[in-house]
Amino acid sequence: MSTVQENEYVTPTEGKYSSSIISKVVTVFSSALILISIVVILVGLLYLLISIIQYQDFNNQISIAKAQYDADFRAYVNKGNDPSTFDAWNPDRYKPKDAVGGYLNPTQTLRTGIFLILGAVIVIWAINKIYNIYGQKSISLSNEGVKINSFKLAYSATSPVKLTFLPERFIPWESILDIVVKKSDSVFALLNRSLNKAVIYTMDSSYTIESLSFQNSSALMDKLRAYGDSLDERVIDFGYGAQLAVVWRRMKRSKVGMLGIFIVIIFTVIAILAAVFTTIWPPNEISHRFVEWTPFYLRNPNYGSFNSADIKAAPALTQADGSPGYLFGTDHLGRDMFSRIFYGSFYSILIGLIATIISVVLGGFIGAASGYMGGLVDNITMRIADVLMVLPGLPILIMIGATFTPVFKTLNIEGAYYIVVFSVFSLISWSGTARYVRAEVLALKESEYIQAENVLGASNYRIIVKHIIPNTLSTMIIIFTLGVAGSIQAVASLAFLGFGSQSTLVWGDDLASAIRDSDFLSGKVWWVVTFVSLALFLLTLGFNLMGDALRDALDPRLKE
Amino acid sequence: MSLGMYFIRRIFSLIPFTIGISVLIFFMFALTPIDPVNSVAGLDPGLQKNRDRIAASWGLDKPIPVRYWNWAYPMFTRLDFGESWTSKGVPVTDKFVPYVGNTAWLFGINFILSLIFATVLGIVASTNHNSVFDQITLFMTLVGFSVPNFVLGLVIQQSVASWSNQKISAIFYTAGGKSLWENWPAIIAAELTMLVGGVAFTTRLVRSQMLNVLRQNYIRTARAKGLTERTVIYGHALRNALLPFVTVIALSLPGILSGSAIIEQVFNFPGVGRSLIRAALAFDMPTVLAVNMFFGTLSIFMLIIADIAYGVVDPRIKF
Numbered sequence: 001m002s003t004v005q006e007n008e009y010v011t012p013t014e015g016k017y018s019s020s021i022i023s024k025v026v027t028v029f030s031s032a033l034i035l036i037s038i039v040v041i042l043v044g045l046l047y048l049l050i051s052i053i054q055y056q057d058f059n060n061q062i063s064i065a066k067a068q069y070d071a072d073f074r075a076y077v078n079k080g081n082d083p084s085t086f087d088a089w090n091p092d093r094y095k096p097k098d099a100v101g102g103y104l105n106p107t108q109t110l111r112t113g114i115f116l117i118l119g120a121v122i123v124i125w126a127i128n129k130i131y132n133i134y135g136q137k138s139i140s141l142s143n144e145g146v147k148i149n150s151f152k153l154a155y156s157a158t159s160p161v162k163l164t165f166l167p168e169r170f171i172p173w174e175s176i177l178d179i180v181v182k183k184s185d186s187v188f189a190l191l192n193r194s195l196n197k198a199v200i201y202t203m204d205s206s207y208t209i210e211s212l213s214f215q216n217s218s219a220l221m222d223k224l225r226a227y228g229d230s231l232d233e234r235v236i237d238f239g240y241g242a243q244l245a246v247v248w249r250r251m252k253r254s255k256v257g258m259l260g261i262f263i264v265i266i267f268t269v270i271a272i273l274a275a276v277f278t279t280i281w282p283p284n285e286i287s288h289r290f291v292e293w294t295p296f297y298l299r300n301p302n303y304g305s306f307n308s309a310d311i312k313a314a315p316a317l318t319q320a321d322g323s324p325g326y327l328f329g330t331d332h333l334g335r336d337m338f339s340r341i342f343y344g345s346f347y348s349i350l351i352g353l354i355a356t357i358i359s360v361v362l363g364g365f366i367g368a369a370s371g372y373m374g375g376l377v378d379n380i381t382m383r384i385a386d387v388l389m390v391l392p393g394l395p396i397l398i399m400i401g402a403t404f405t406p407v408f409k410t411l412n413i414e415g416a417y418y419i420v421v422f423s424v425f426s427l428i429s430w431s432g433t434a435r436y437v438r439a440e441v442l443a444l445k446e447s448e449y450i451q452a453e454n455v456l457g458a459s460n461y462r463i464i465v466k467h468i469i470p471n472t473l474s475t476m477i478i479i480f481t482l483g484v485a486g487s488i489q490a491v492a493s494l495a496f497l498g499f500g501s502q503s504t505l506v507w508g509d510d511l512a513s514a515i516r517d518s519d520f521l522s523g524k525v526w527w528v529v530t531f532v533s534l535a536l537f538l539l540t541l542g543f544n545l546m547g548d549a550l551r552d553a554l555d556p557r558l559k560e
Numbered sequence: 561m562s563l564g565m566y567f568i569r570r571i572f573s574l575i576p577f578t579i580g581i582s583v584l585i586f587f588m589f590a591l592t593p594i595d596p597v598n599s600v601a602g603l604d605p606g607l608q609k610n611r612d613r614i615a616a617s618w619g620l621d622k623p624i625p626v627r628y629w630n631w632a633y634p635m636f637t638r639l640d641f642g643e644s645w646t647s648k649g650v651p652v653t654d655k656f657v658p659y660v661g662n663t664a665w666l667f668g669i670n671f672i673l674s675l676i677f678a679t680v681l682g683i684v685a686s687t688n689h690n691s692v693f694d695q696i697t698l699f700m701t702l703v704g705f706s707v708p709n710f711v712l713g714l715v716i717q718q719s720v721a722s723w724s725n726q727k728i729s730a731i732f733y734t735a736g737g738k739s740l741w742e743n744w745p746a747i748i749a750a751e752l753t754m755l756v757g758g759v760a761f762t763t764r765l766v767r768s769q770m771l772n773v774l775r776q777n778y779i780r781t782a783r784a785k786g787l788t789e790r791t792v793i794y795g796h797a798l799r800n801a802l803l804p805f806v807t808v809i810a811l812s813l814p815g816i817l818s819g820s821a822i823i824e825q826v827f828n829f830p831g832v833g834r835s836l837i838r839a840a841l842a843f844d845m846p847t848v849l850a851v852n853m854f855f856g857t858l859s860i861f862m863l864i865i866a867d868i869a870y871g872v873v874d875p876r877i878k879f
Binding site: 043256384386387389390391392393394395396398399400401402403404406424427428485489492493496497498499511515520521522526529530533536537540541544545548 | 577580581584585588589591592698699702703705706707708710711714715718722727728811814815817818819821822825826836837840841843845848849851852855856859860862863
């Protein structure tokens with residue numbers, strides 16, 4: 001500290017700071033508006049998704065209308081009429097109709113979505129600007145020093161008396177200086193010369209700066225960078241490679257968990273085989289060739305037989321003529337249940353995964369952001385999460401399902417309905433993940449390597465994406481695995497209750513149609529419900545067992 | 561602060577949360593790019609001709625904020641949820657309020673039964689930690705957890721039907737004119753179905769809480785004093801283990817209640833859940849929104865009850 005120039009201590013008597021009432025009001029409103037804007041952006045994204053689906057449907061309908069026109073024209077000419085007199089272009093007959101009668105406009109949906117997103121982005125940008133100027137937390141200047149509440153502070157060296165407070169974590173420096181703060185364990189000041197940034201670290205929410213000094217501290221900087229680098233190295237070295245081995249060793253201890261992994265692997269293999277074995281994908285096409293070709297008792301899952309002997313046929317290894325029988329029987333349309341369960345596993349697992357990914361990723365980001373930012377944003381987010389936590393999901397899921405069923409009634413896009421429904425539902429279901437991740441982040445935030453990242457001038461985004469999220473992954477994996485079990489059940493329940501999509505092969509739909517069948521009610525056709533239920537139960541059990549064992553292996557703290 | 565004051569303050573905090581939920585639910589429905597008139601009228605040309613009139617009669621011709629106000633204002637001031645879309649002139653409250661009682665007792669019985677079974681199982685499992693019984697209980701609770709309850713309901717229906725050589729519909733579905741109690745096989749089967757999930761969930765909870773408490777120092781002290789194992793378990797451990805339990809149970813109640821939809825659908829039981837599904841299938845959105853509001857408000861109310869109950873049973877908590 002030999003280079004400290006004693007005469008350049010600054011007493012901050014003059015400063016640019018906002019009064020606390022205005023700043024509080026601005027802070028509250030901007031936090032609330034930013035949260036609302038985020039929701040609006042999500043809604044806008046949903047609009048975009050729906051517009052894409054509507055466009056696809058629109059194109060479908062156009063090709064159908066064209067085919068219709070061609071057929072009419074051919075019939076007209078075949079009757080011996082003059083082609084030039086064909087004036088059957090009837091806009092009502094050939095106009096492409098969309099899902100619910102030609103009133104939905106994909107362009108309008110797209111425009112609304114873009115408008116919502118742009119509007120929200122502009123609002124966020126404007127709020128950020130306003131917040132930068134007025135939205136300070138309470139800062140009090142006194143002769144003893146500057147008292148700052150959970151704030152990063154910097155002084156511009158060119159005009160030493162001018163204080164600029166910005167809500168960002170880092171404030172540009174014009175030259176090199178050092179900050180001397182009232183020393184305690186929890187407060188220390190560091191600066192980053194190369195990035196022109198300085199940071200005061202604190203574990204407490206408030207601290208007092210005794211004095212400020214200007215100093216050429218390249219030596220300090222070198223020390224700092226060495227510190228930071230070594231920490232970064234350590235993070236990489238003790239990363240996931242080593243951890244995975246430990247986790248696997250712990251996993252192997254739990255026999256029940258291994259059973260779960262076994263079940264999940266079997267079903268995953270089945271799902272992959274389902275995708276591979278199908279020469280026609282998606283398996284909605286009716287193909288007789290495919291039926292002849294089938295190995296392993298597999299038939300086209302959507303091909304119903306018109307032969308009365310094949311309708312509601314009981315499970316059998318071989319048929320009367322020696323050909324492969326229906327392993328799990330057939331349903332009321334003569335469709336082979338073995339194939340339906342086999343191919344249905346693909347969509348049941350895929351939709352369960354996607355539905356969980358959407359909610360876990362949303363919850364993870366919100367939880368990480370709220371834990372990392374802290375303060376009012378954290379407070380508001382967690383109050384919302386509290387309420388969403390206890391809000392029962394099924395009635396809302398039913399409402400969303402009922403809202404979207406009419407749109408997807410005629411759409412032939414596999415899985416689109418469920419993905420839309422569950423992305424809307426994720427607006428509610430993020431809370432559980434967010435709470436766990438937030439707790440994790442709160443602990444992580446104080447760890448040394450995150451602080452080192454901070455010192456090196458990393459942005460919030462970089463810290464969250466590169467350090468916080470990878471470190472909360474183990475929590476996310478547990479939540480994800482258990483969530484998949486829940487999602488598979490939720491998809492099946494939704495389909496079972498009658499809010500399924502006819503274009504997607506999901507197990508719940510089979511159950512739903514089976515229990516409406518009179519022969520099931522009279523107790524004759526037992527196989528449809530039994531085998532589909534069994535598959536559903538085994539898959540859920542597998543994910544639950546695996547998730548439970550993972551929880552024990554990865555994170556003992558999460559143990560209920 | 562006295563308990564009464566705290567209670568009053570929490571009741572007032574109900575207001576913003578309820579408004580928040582109403583906004584959430586309403587806009588979730590209203591912002592979807594779907595024309596409700598089309599959903600009901602479909603491609604019926606007769607209805608399509610009158611679509612403007614239908615939309616006006618449902619108040620859909622106004623902008624969304626106005627629609628929200630028209631929906632929410634009567635609801636919050638005089639509990640008027642509006643009129644059903646599908647049956648003309650019938651208030652929405654008539655569509656689900658009469659069934660609240662049915663659902664409540666169906667789930668009340670199940671709740672008490674599962675609490676009793678789970679407490680017994682949980683105590684035995686936790687006092688014999690890592691024994692064979694404990695392992696089996698843990699596995700079985702996971703199994704019970706994983707069975708979707710409609711699957712279990714269907715399996716019970718099928719097995720009872722094949723055992724008694726009768727039709728499922730004859731045993732379980734209320735025929736016209738039958739009273740609720742005459743349909744007792746369905747009620748018993750429904751209780752059994754729900755009991756599996758309920759016991760599984762609660763047993764895991766009791767077990768982990770008990771294990772947590774049994775590790776504490778005061779249990780060691782109690783044993784060191786020479787108290788009998790019985791007094792230690794029931795007098796010291798169980799009471800402390802059940803403390804946080806109160807909160808969890810209160811918070812999970814709305815979820816259990818709303819899960820009724822599936823059970824009620826399987827066994828054709830006249831409850832709130834079934835009326836919700838019927839309304840949703842018929843696209844009677846005012847009823848769907850009202851039932852959602854009902855469950856949402858109930859869950860927040862339970863949040864408050866949980867807080868207060870925890871304060872009452874735990875003498876360490878001061879308001």
